[in-house]
Amino acid sequence: MAENFDLVVRNGTIATASDIIHCDVGVRDGRIVAMAEDLGTGKRELDASGKLVLPGGVDSHCHIEQASSSGVMTADDFYTGTVSACFGGTTTVIPFAAQARGQSLREVVDAYHLCAGPKAVIDYAFHLIISDPTPEVMGQELPALIEDGITSFKVYMTYDALKLDDYQMMTVLEEARRLGALVMVHAENHDVIRWLADRLLEQGHRAPKYHAVAHARIAEGEATSRAIQLAKLIDAPLLIVHVSAQEATDAIRKAQTEGLKIYGETCPQYLFLTAQDLDRDGMDGAMFCCSPPPRDAQAQEAIWRGLKNGTFQVFSSDHAPYRFDETAKLKHGPNAHFKQIANGVPGLELRLPLLFSEGVKKGRITLNEFVALTAANAAKLYGLFPRKGTIAVGADADFAIWDPDREVTVTYDMLHDAVGYTPYEGRTITGWPELVVSRGRIVVEDGSLHAEMGSGVFLECEKPDSARP
Amino acid sequence: MAENFDLVVRNGTIATASDIIHCDVGVRDGRIVAMAEDLGTGKRELDASGKLVLPGGVDSHCHIEQASSSGVMTADDFYTGTVSACFGGTTTVIPFAAQARGQSLREVVDAYHLCAGPKAVIDYAFHLIISDPTPEVMGQELPALIEDGITSFKVYMTYDALKLDDYQMMTVLEEARRLGALVMVHAENHDVIRWLADRLLEQGHRAPKYHAVAHARIAEGEATSRAIQLAKLIDAPLLIVHVSAQEATDAIRKAQTEGLKIYGETCPQYLFLTAQDLDRDGMDGAMFCCSPPPRDAQAQEAIWRGLKNGTFQVFSSDHAPYRFDETAKLKHGPNAHFKQIANGVPGLELRLPLLFSEGVKKGRITLNEFVALTAANAAKLYGLFPRKGTIAVGADADFAIWDPDREVTVTYDMLHDAVGYTPYEGRTITGWPELVVSRGRIVVEDGSLHAEMGSGVFLECEKPDSARP
C-alpha cells in the first residue's frame, strides 16, 4: 500500500452503523483508502485520541433556496445552508427541487443546479417535489431525471398548491414502482386541517398556537394510514416524512409488522419541542410553527421508542428556514393569523448534536444507531451508499471528529445559517463535531470554515433498493 | 504501517452488518490490522476476486457434547461439532454448559472446559443452562462465573428436569438484571404439552408426527407471552430462543413495539422444515423432531417477515445432534412413542448456506442483514463484539470466503458432524463458504480441514449492553 496519504486521522474511535473501530484512517484523493492500526504518514495528520470519528451526516430532508408553496423564500441559500450543515457535522444534504404546478421538472432541476453548483460547500443530491403529476411529467420527464441521478421525490397530501388527491397518489406510486424511484410523502389530511383552521379563525383564534390545534394528530394519523393503504394496494414502497404523532408512528409500525416496505422519518423538532413552544407572547410562537407541529411529552416518548425499535429509519432536519421578520414568518405583519405564518423551523446545524446529546449520551440509542439514523440509512434509502454515510475503505472521506464530552450552550450567535433564530436557544448540549471533513477536505476546523464556495459536488443517486417492491 | 502481514485477502467484496466494502484485508497475529485498497504483501495471499468475504458465523445456540435432560448424549463432541461448524462458515460457537439439578455451576463449567479445551478447532464461549436457581447458585456461583466471562444463561419453561416455574423465572430475571447477564428462555407451556401428549398417547397416537401436535402453537405462544410479561414486571431484558410459531413472533413484536428489550431468535428448521416432515414412514419422522417443532408454510412466512422487519435479531442453529439410531433418537427402540424421541436436529454446518441461498440469493434479506443475523448481532447480544461478528480493523480475523454462485446439492456425506443424517438431504443450495479463516488461521481450504484439535480458544464474554434494563 502506497504510504503517502493526503490525510491521516490517528487513534480515533470510529463508529459505523454497526461497528466500533479503533484505528487510523487514511485518505487520498477525497476517498478513504485505508483503515489500519498503524498507518503510514499523510500530508496532513490529525490526532483523534479520545475522540469519536463519525460519518458525516446525511441530511435527507431540508429545504434550501426554495420558495415555499405560498411564495416565501427560505433564508438559506446553498451557501449558508451547506455552511451551516457542515458546522453541525453534516457533509451531505439532499434538498428539494420543487415543481410548481405547470412547471417542467427539467427546468426546475436546471434552476436548482444553477443555484447549488456555484455555492454549495459540501456535496448534495436532489429529491424532486412533484405537485403536478401529468402524464408528460410522470411518463417522460421523471424517467429522464431518474437517469440523471434524481431517484426520489416528495409528494404532499396537503397545502393547496401542492396537494395530490388519492387518484394522483396512486398514479405516482405506480410510476415510482415501475421506475424504481422512492416516494416520500407529507401525510396530513388537508380537509381536516382546513376545516379546523376555518372554525378556529371564525372563533377569532388567530395566535400561532392554533397552528398546532388545526394540524390535529388525527389529520396526520389518518393521512399516514391512507397513504400506506394506497401503497399497499399498488405494492409500492413509501417513506413517510417528518412523523410527529403517535397515531402516525403506530400506522407505520403496523405496516412494517405486516411486512410492507414502509419507511419512517422523524426530526429534531418532534423530540425536543412541544406544542407548548408555540404558546408564547405575541407572535413569538411563530418561530416554532412547522407542519406537522410538535406535539407533547407523550408523543416525544413515542418518537424515541420508534427511533429505538426501528420504526424510523431516518432522522433528518426538515430544515425550513424562514426568518422571524417581515420577509418570512411575519410577512403578513404582526397581527397575522396562524395560517399566514410560513411553516418550518431550522435544524441543519443542530440535528446531530441534539440527537447525540439526548440520544447517545443519555443512553437512549447506541452510537451505531446514531450513525444509522443520521447518515447510513439515509444514504442507503436514497441510493448514495456506500459512497456516503459510512467510514469504510472506498467511501468518500466524509466524517467529523467529535469531542463526545464537550458541553455547548446553544445560542443563535454560534450558528451559521441565515435564519436569525434557533428554536433550541439556551439548551445545553454534550458532544460536538469539532473538525469536519468532506471528500478529504477539512471544511471546518477550530470553529472556522475552510471550504470554498461551490466546492461541493452534485451526487447522482442510484435507484435505491428501498424502492424495489 | 508495517507491511508484512501474515495473511492478505485481496480484492474481495466484504460485507459487515452495515457495509459493503471492496478492498484488501491484512491479518497479523490472528487479528485484522488493515483494510485498504492496495495492501502490502502477506506471507500468505488469497485472491478473493469475484468472491464475498463475510464475517465468520457466530452460532449462539448449539448443543455440543451435552447430555440432554433425559440423559441422551449429543453425537457431536467439541471436535466434530467445531469442525462441522467451520466447514459451514461459522468460526465461533456458544454452546451450553448445562446444569443438572443439584449440580454446582462451577463444576459444570469446569467439566465443559475440560471437554472443549482439548478439542475445539474454533473459538467458543459458553452460556449456562440453569435448572436449579438456588440462592447459592444465583447469589454466589453465577456472579463468579459472570466475572469469568460467562454472561448469559438459558432457562426452560418446559421439560421435567429443567423447568422453572414463574416464581423461579422472576428470581432469575431479577438476578440477571442486577448482575448484567442476559437471560435466554425456552418458552413452551409445559402443562399444555404434557396434557396434549397424555391425551394423544391415551388414544394410541404414538408416531413421531404427534410430537408436533403435542407441542401446540398455543403452548409456544402462551409461554412466550408469559415470559415477556414476567420480564416486563421485573424490567429485565429477555431473549426468546428458537421461535417457530406466529403467535410467539407476534408476542415478541408487540413487546418491541411497546419499547421493551425483548429479543428474538429463530433457526433454520423453522424456515425450511414443516410439521409435514415429521409425518414419514415408520420412525423416519423422528429425524425432524425438535422443540418447538417446525410448523407450516404460513408460519415460515411469518418467520421470514420477522427476520426482515427486525423482530428477530439472531438466526442460530439450535444444533442438537442426536443420531437416528439406538444411541439417541431410537434409544427406546423402533416402537417408541413420540415422547421418547430425543428432541433436536443438527444445523451447525448448513445454517449459513441455507440462509444465504434462500434469503440473500432470493432477495428476501440483504447481505448486510445476513451478516447481522448470523454473526454480528449474536456477538453484540452476548458480549463478544467487536472481537467477533464483523470484519473490521481490530477484530479477530474470523471470516469466510464465499462463492456466491456455487451450487451445492446437500447430502449427508459432505457434512462433517457425527450425527449421521441431515434434515436437508437433497436440497439444492446456491452460495458456499469455500475457505474459512479463524483467528488468522486458514481452517478450511479446498474442502479440507487445516486446523488442529484444541486450537480453538475460550472467549470471555463481556456483560453485554443487551442485558442492561
Add this chain to the structure above:
Amino acid sequence: MAENFDLVVRNGTIATASDIIHCDVGVRDGRIVAMAEDLGTGKRELDASGKLVLPGGVDSHCHIEQASSSGVMTADDFYTGTVSACFGGTTTVIPFAAQARGQSLREVVDAYHLCAGPKAVIDYAFHLIISDPTPEVMGQELPALIEDGITSFKVYMTYDALKLDDYQMMTVLEEARRLGALVMVHAENHDVIRWLADRLLEQGHRAPKYHAVAHARIAEGEATSRAIQLAKLIDAPLLIVHVSAQEATDAIRKAQTEGLKIYGETCPQYLFLTAQDLDRDGMDGAMFCCSPPPRDAQAQEAIWRGLKNGTFQVFSSDHAPYRFDETAKLKHGPNAHFKQIANGVPGLELRLPLLFSEGVKKGRITLNEFVALTAANAAKLYGLFPRKGTIAVGADADFAIWDPDREVTVTYDMLHDAVGYTPYEGRTITGWPELVVSRGRIVVEDGSLHAEMGSGVFLECEKPDSARP
C-alpha cells in the same frame, strides 16, 4: 282489563331482543295492549301453537322509488316494495329521500311523501340522502325536517354525484351532532375505485366481475377508517352502512373497543354471496353487482363473527332493485362495461328468512340476536323504539307468525317485488313468516296480501339516543 280485543294470538312462542315468552298477545286499535297466559276473546283469534311470533322486521336500509345517482329508477315503487317487504316478515321500512345536488331537502321530502303515502302497505319512515350540504341545507332545511321526524341521513364518500369530501363530512358530522341526527355513511374511497376502474378498462377488462376488483377491500377499509377518524375528531356518532370487508369490520370493532359510538350495518349479500357470483357468462354477473361488492368465504366468516360479537347492530337489506334488462342493469346494452351497470341487489323480502335459516337454525346466532339485528336495534338506532321493533304492551302490533321448520326453495316466482330476479334463486331456506300483522291488520295470510294500497303510515322518528355524543 276490557276483554274485547280486535285480535288475539294464542299460545305462540314470542321472541324479543332479549326475551322468549310463551303467552297470548292481545291487540286493540293497532297496538299490543295485553300479553298474558290466558287472554280473553278477540274479534279475530289466531292459533300460534308451535309457531314463533317475532317482531315485524324493520328494514332500515332500502331504496324504493328512488332514482340512482346515475338516473336509473328502482324497479320497486312504494307499493311493490312494501308488499314485498311484508311478505318477508318486515313491517317497517326506512327508505331514503334522496337529494340531488341543488335540490331543496324540503322539496325532496315532499316528493317522496307523495310517492309513499298513496302506495305503502306498511309503515315507513325516511332517511335523507344529503349530497349538497350547503349552509342553507344544513342550517335551515335539515333542522326543520328533523322536527318533522326525519332524524337520520346518509352521506356518500363515493359516486360522482353524491360524494362529499372530508371537509364536508366534518361539517355534516358537526351539524348532526348539534341537531341530534344520526349520520350513516357509505364508506368507499372514491379515488381508489376510480383509479382501479380506469386501469381495468384501459386493459379491456369490462365484464361485471371487474366491478368487484375495482371496489377493492382496501377502498372500503380505508374509507371506513377515515370516516371513523373524522367522527372521532368531531366527537359525533356514526353508522357505517353495508359493511362487506374484514378491513372495515376491523376498523369498526377497533373504534368500539376504544369506546367510540360507531355503529355497523351489514346485509344479506355479504353473508350469502361472493365475488364469484359476479363471474358468470355474459352479463349475468350484473345481477350481483352492488357496492361494496360481495367478497369471499373468509370475509363472510368475518361478517358472521361481527354479527355475533356485537360489531354490527343492524342487518338490513340495502334493497336496490334494478331490473336485469334495458331499463336498469342493462341500460347501456349487452356490451356495457362494469362501470355502466346499476349497482344494487334486491333483498327486502328474503332478508329475514335468509338470516333465520342460516343464522338461527344453524346455531350461529340466537333468536334474540335475530330479533335485535333485524328489528329492535334498527328501531332504537333511528328513534322508532319502543313503537316498532318489539312485541311488548304499548308497541304497535307489528309481528309475524313464523313456522320455524318450513322448508322453502327460493324461486323468483314466489317473490313480490318488481325487480325480476333474485340473487338467491334455488337456495333452500328453513323457516318462513306465514302470517304478517302490521298495526293490528293482518297483511299477509295464506300467501295472500290483505292490505290496501296506501294503508301504511308515515312514522316520525325521534332524535335517537344513538346520535348523542
Add this chain to the structure above:
Amino acid sequence: MAENFDLVVRNGTIATASDIIHCDVGVRDGRIVAMAEDLGTGKRELDASGKLVLPGGVDSHCHIEQASSSGVMTADDFYTGTVSACFGGTTTVIPFAAQARGQSLREVVDAYHLCAGPKAVIDYAFHLIISDPTPEVMGQELPALIEDGITSFKVYMTYDALKLDDYQMMTVLEEARRLGALVMVHAENHDVIRWLADRLLEQGHRAPKYHAVAHARIAEGEATSRAIQLAKLIDAPLLIVHVSAQEATDAIRKAQTEGLKIYGETCPQYLFLTAQDLDRDGMDGAMFCCSPPPRDAQAQEAIWRGLKNGTFQVFSSDHAPYRFDETAKLKHGPNAHFKQIANGVPGLELRLPLLFSEGVKKGRITLNEFVALTAANAAKLYGLFPRKGTIAVGADADFAIWDPDREVTVTYDMLHDAVGYTPYEGRTITGWPELVVSRGRIVVEDGSLHAEMGSGVFLECEKPDSARP
C-alpha cells in the same frame, strides 16, 4: 283471562334487557301472568306511577356462609346475606358451594343446602368451587350434580389451597365442555403474586396497601390471557370473573373479537374504589383488600368502557364479607401483614344502587343495559332464563320498584348484612329500590323485611347455552 290476581302493579315503567314498557303487571302464584295496559284487580295493588319496575337483580358471584381458603368464615350466613341482597333489589343469588381438597362434591353441596334451605329469604342457585379435580370428582360427582341443577363452577389460578395448574385447567375445561357446564375462573398468576409479596415482606412492607402492589396488574392480565389460550385450545367457553385491570379487559375483548366464547364479569369495587383506598391509617385499608384489588382511575374508565361496549356481560358483587375485627380481617391481630388479611369486600346490597346511580343516571349506560348487566345476562349465562332476570309473562314475579330520583347517602347503619362496614360509606346515590318482590311475595316494603326465614327456594340451573362450544 281470570281477573283475580294476587298482586297487580299499576302504571309503572318497566324495563327489561331490551324493552321499556308502560303497563300493569299481574302476578298470580308467584309468577307474572299478565302485562297489559289496564289489568283487572288484584288482592294487593301497588301504584308504581312515576316509578321504575326493574327485574330483581341476579347476583351471580357472592360468597355466603363460606369459609375462605384460609379458614376465615364470611360474616353473612344465608339469612343475613339474602336479607341484605333483597334490600338492595336483588332477588336471586348464586353463591358458591366450595370444595376443599379431598372433599366430595356431593357432601359439599349437601352441606350448603343444609345452610341455605332454612335461612334464605330469596331464591338461590349454586356454583361449585372445584379445587380438587380428580377423575372421581370430574367423572362422576360433577355429572351427577349437573343433573341436579348445578351447572357452573369456579376454579382458581391462585391461592395455595385452591390453585389449579394449567394441566388441571385443561382437564377441567375439557370436562366442562363435554358436560355442558360453564367454567368461571379467578385469573391471577399465583407465582407473580407470591414473588412480589415475598419481596415486599422482605423489605418490611406490611401495610394493607401492599396487597394491591403484590396483586400486580400483570398478574391478572397474564393469567387472563393464559386461561383464554387454554380455553381456545380446548374449544371451551370460559367466563373470567371479577376483572379489574385493563390488561385483562383487553385480553377478553381480543378473544371476543376473534370469535371465541369468552365472557367477562366485573364488580362495583372496580368502578368505585381504587388502590388509594387501601392506603389508610393503620389497618383501615384492610377493609378494601380484595382480589384482584381495585386499581386506578384509568382502569375504572376501562371497566366502564367494557361495560358499555359489551366486553363484560355480568356485573356482580363478589360479596365476600369479612368483618373488620379479630374474627376475620384482623384475625392475625393489629400488626398483621397484608398477606394475612382476608380478601374480600361486601357488595350484595349496594351493587344495584351504585350502578344505577353512576351508570344509568349519569348516562354511561342505558336502563336496558343496566338490566342486562345486573339480572338478565346472569340468568342467561347460568341457565336460569327466562325464569329469572326479566319481567315477562311466565317469569317468576321477581322485581323491584325503584324511585329513580331518591337520593340516599350511604351509611353502614342502613344496610342489612353482618359485615360491620361498607366500603362505600358516605357516598351519595341517586335511585333506590323501595319495594321488592320475590316470587310474588313482597319481601321489602317501607324499609322493612316481610319475608320469612327459609322462604327462598333452590333453583336448578339448566345447562346453559353459554357453555356450548
